Amino acid sequence: MRLALLGTRGIPACYGGFETFAEELSTRLAARGHHVTVYSRTRFTENTYRGVRLQFLPTIRHKYFDTLAHTFLSTMYLLWHRPEVALYCNGANAIFTGLPRCARVPVALNVDGIERKRKKWNRLAKAWYLASEWLSTFCPNVVVTDARAIQDYYLEQYRKQSVFIPYGAPVGRVAGTAALEKLGLQPGRYFLYVSRMEPENHPLEVRQAFETVETDFKLVLVGDAPYARDYIRRVRDTRDSRVVIPGAIYGEEYHELGSHCFAYIHATEVGGTHPALIEAMGRGALVLYRNTPENAEVAAGVGLAFEPEELAGKLRGVLAMSGHDRDDLRQRAMDRVRAHYSWDAVTDAYEELLAKLAVSRGKRR
Numbered sequence: 001m002r003l004a005l006l007g008t009r010g011i012p013a014c015y016g017g018f019e020t021f022a023e024e025l026s027t028r029l030a031a032r033g034h035h036v037t038v039y040s041r042t043r044f045t046e047n048t049y050r051g052v053r054l055q056f057l058p059t060i061r062h063k064y065f066d067t068l069a070h071t072f073l074s075t076m077y078l079l080w081h082r083p084e085v086a087l088y089c090n091g092a093n094a095i096f097t098g099l100p101r102c103a104r105v106p107v108a109l110n111v112d113g114i115e116r117k118r119k120k121w122n123r124l125a126k127a128w129y130l131a132s133e134w135l136s137t138f139c140p141n142v143v144v145t146d147a148r149a150i151q152d153y154y155l156e157q158y159r160k161q162s163v164f165i166p167y168g169a170p171v172g173r174v175a176g177t178a179a180l181e182k183l184g185l186q187p188g189r190y191f192l193y194v195s196r197m198e199p200e201n202h203p204l205e206v207r208q209a210f211e212t213v214e215t216d217f218k219l220v221l222v223g224d225a226p227y228a229r230d231y232i233r234r235v236r237d238t239r240d241s242r243v244v245i246p247g248a249i250y251g252e253e254y255h256e257l258g259s260h261c262f263a264y265i266h267a268t269e270v271g272g273t274h275p276a277l278i279e280a281m282g283r284g285a286l287v288l289y290r291n292t293p294e295n296a297e298v299a300a301g302v303g304l305a306f307e308p309e310e311l312a313g314k315l316r317g318v319l320a321m322s323g324h325d326r327d328d329l330r331q332r333a334m335d336r337v338r339a340h341y342s343w344d345a346v347t348d349a350y351e352e353l354l355a356k357l358a359v360s361r362g363k364r365r
Helices: 017-031 066-080 091-102 123-135 148-158 178-183 203-211 229-236 251-260 275-282 293-299 308-320 323-340 343-364
Strands: 002-006 035-040 052-056 085-089 107-110 142-145 190-194 218-222 243-247 263-266 287-290 304-306
Touching: 002 017, 002 066, 017 035, 017 052, 017 085, 017 275, 017 343, 035 066, 066 091, 085 091, 085 343, 091 107, 091 123, 107 343, 123 148, 142 148, 142 343, 148 293, 178 251, 190 203, 190 251, 190 275, 203 218, 203 229, 203 243, 203 308, 218 251, 263 275, 263 308, 275 287, 275 293, 275 323, 287 293, 287 308, 293 304, 304 308
Parallel strands: 002 035, 002 085, 035 052, 085 107, 107 142, 190 218, 190 263, 218 243, 263 287, 287 304
Antiparallel strands: none
16 A cells, blocks of 8 residues: 555654654554655655655744644645555644545544643644544544543544554563663662653653652653743752753663663653553553543553652652562553554554555545
């Protein structure tokens, strides 16, 4: 099949969950013989990446226009270079999915979570996301949800059936420790937090809770955000030498940090299935997660849930927990990812869905 993937910042992944998804899915589909093009906002040194064609197009570097401007240009380009099927990411792009569909290019849209709940958006942006939820119910051919809780939301709110396909994650620890040495960390003696540094992901609250805990362990806050500089300054405003804030980390160094942490803290409250959470589970981390329906769907039974005011107590609790109990949770987390969040299984599901859409296109023609 000739496939196009739109709506992300592009690959190689160097931003967030959708970019990781785009890289993992597109490269696997390319390895299976499909011709895959990923539309990108950042120019890569080559025109291909691991068998995937990269199409760079410009954008407007602005908090409220970046995604929409680039997806609009990508859609215009796609109409002149028609693939057999297009996969859009981000519910905000729902309005653009109707154009290729009118041109007889079937479209699937991964809507992610309920984005209008994010605190970073102003009223107009939240209204756009709300309108996009409604548009996503009829503009694309198929809506994809990555969490059962989001699937239930669309069914209850809009009576819209969606296809559930979760994110994936690798399973197993990596042996390297170069990233730890660079940051002055010791294996098994630091808490890890990974997310975009935005208010609804609560890195500030995580740091403040940790600072009340008496321990010589460290806290590593990994992440960045292009339009949250004032908030990031608040997160960094600490005199506690145990807190390490290196910014965004990707690739092998990121895998090393997840493989050797004492515990992973997941504090996000908005979104569907969070890649960082299942990646930490896949690396065998002891997981503490903010108790939301989406997080509980992923980690229930293999992690420790906390309410916002409980985090400091939970940190003390895992420090006091027996090694046997901690190891049991770590192993169960890895087993759960292996059983439910395999990238190969995710790719199988998308390949089947996109093939059905391609067949339907052929029948219509």
